[in-house]
Amino acid sequence: MSRSRAVFSQGIANLFQGRSQVDEALLEELEALLIAADVGVETTEALLHDLTTKLQRQENQSPETFVAALKQDLIELLRGRQIPLVFSEETKPFVLLMIGVNGTGKTTTIGKLAKKFQAEGKSVMLAAGDTFRAAAIDQLKVWGERNQIPVIAQHSGADSASVIFDAFQTAKVKNVDVLIADTAGRLHTQESLMEELKKVIRVIRKIDEKAPHEIMLVLDASIGQNALLQAKKFHESVGVTGLTLTKLDGTAKGGIIFNIAKTLNLPIRFVGMGEGIDDLRIFEAETFVNALFAAE
Ligand SMILES: Nc1nc2c(ncn2[C@@H]2O[C@H](COP(=O)(O)OP(=O)(O)OP(=O)(O)O)[C@@H](O)[C@H]2O)c(=O)[nH]1
């Protein structure tokens, strides 16, 4: 998280350095800093309003008190979105549909999740629902072979809904615990992508009307405000049930997580902190903010 950290802890530390009290000028600089980190104008203003109101009621208005209160407010902002993904014993296979625009990290996150679930003792199967790119199918197949995780795939250009339907049936027959379905991030147009996803969901529901049990939107946190726009669009079109935010390791714009938390009433399940297979964390508000403010 070094770059997010640079903006938050370094930026904030520099801002408060050598100041003995919190004044208007300092607040304005803090506001600019949070907006630059993509916390968003409204979210930043709400945060600062809350902080100044709280602190006016306090005797000690030192910068230290202020930063501690800011950190606490950031934790509070995220805490309501800290809702982990849980599998119920009766739901088998648990169907997890991964969606998101191209390059956000869907396939990478599928690998990370598959490994994690497997380590928890669950059986996992993957569906190569991104049939738009031949390379996407191979990417999943190769990964599955290497990790002894079965991958249900057809040829490129095949119907994504039918691949996922087949995989769901196979997963049922084989009594698999978790089926994770990959989908395309890009089709000819955004409308055709949304239509395809709707069709995938419709077809899955022919087998089980409660499935997919999770429609997980994968967002690239490093693209800032665009991630929020994407989330709104996907949620309107297909109904998202959980979020994974990726690339929080390599970004100065990680502040978007606060904006997303404030704007969207959606659980944040996982955060991606790198390209490696183990670089995925269950989202925890306090751990996350503490890491953001941690010294290098
Ligand atoms: N730094 C960093 N890179 C990541 C993370 N997650 C994914 N990536 C990288 O992002 C790039 C795209 O990842 P993919 O998993 O292929 O993305 P995708 O959403 O499946 O993309 P499409 O299949 O094109 O729709 C790869 O180079 C990944 O290594 C993360 O948490 N941190």
Ligand SMILES: [Mg+2]
């Ligand atoms: Mg992919």
